[in-house]
Amino acid sequence: MKKIILALISISLLFNVYARQTPDAGQVLKSAKEKLKQQDYTGSIRDFNKALRISPGMEDAYRGRAEAKYFISQFDEALRDINKAIEINKSVPEAYLIRGQIYTATKHYEDAISDFTNALNLNNNLYEAIVQKALTLSQMNKEKEAFELVNKSIENNGKVAEFYFCRGVLYNNKQKFEKALNDLNKCIELNPDYSTYNVYMARGYTYLSLQEYKSAKDDFTKSIEAAPSNAAAYSSRARVYYEEGSYNEAIDDYTKSLANNSDNATTFFNLGMAYYKINDIKNACERFHKACSMGNSNACKMIVITCVENK
Secondary structure (H helix, E strand, O other), X not given: OHHHHHHHHHHHHHHHHHHHHOOOHHHHHHHHHHHHHOOOHHHHHHHHHHHHHHOOOOHHHHHHHHHXXXXXOOHHHHHHHHHXXXXXXXXXHHHHHHHHHHHHHOOOHHHHHHHXXXXXXXXXXXXXXXXXXXXXXXXXXXXXXXXXXXXXXXXXXXXXXXXXXXXXXXXXXXXXXXXXXXXXXXXXXXXXXXXXXXXXXXXXXXXHHOOOHHHHHHHHHHHHHXXXXXXXXXXXXXXXXXXXXXXXXXXXXXXXXXXXXXOOHHHHHHHHHHHHHOOOHHHHHHHHHHHHHOOOHHHHHHHHHHHOOOO
């Protein structure tokens, strides 16, 4: 009898130790979502993985992991995850929003429009779905429909920052930069915290197009502060430095851009041009060769013009 009691006590103690060592799925999920919000995509994916190991049927874990993978361009894996999330629960509008963004990124535009429409049918106040639908229509060369959608949205509710951001981007695409600037300023006025990286990237591009270089640099710097690991912000600020003739600063930023994304042939070419401008032909040609090997035809031309002659 004593042995049985001791065995039961041992099992109870082991169970209690195991329970203390096993993390709570909800806490892990909370950590994953916080890391996603902070744009720590790799860290958030690790935590979403852990949450799903503890509780395999969590719709929001699949949805969150899909979003994180979308942001690091792992589109196939992101699509598998978001499909699983929708399979678990077909009534979550944000899931269709994320899948629509994945479809847009992979140029499946009709599927994207269908998903944004599904998201809005479930929640017509999901403003980001309106934004993404309008931007996707623009990519489909349906500019008129895109403007109609966002203009109608502003008429219905003129205090939503997202709509002004969207129309500002559409105006940028149409090279109507003054109108774009007005809308992007309005977006920031209504909600300074809305999609900080994207808004300042868009307005930085507007300022760059208007040759207001100081303002462009300031905005691209704010984008970098919002997303320090995003290569596009560094390459955009580098372009401003290049246009100003500040080639060493451009070299620094193009180098930082490549540290975050080494698969961009255009950035290698632009870095080569910055070196070329300071007459550092050796470094310029190294970048031209790299960009040319990645399919950049302008880099290949520069090799013929500059590098062959300087062998």
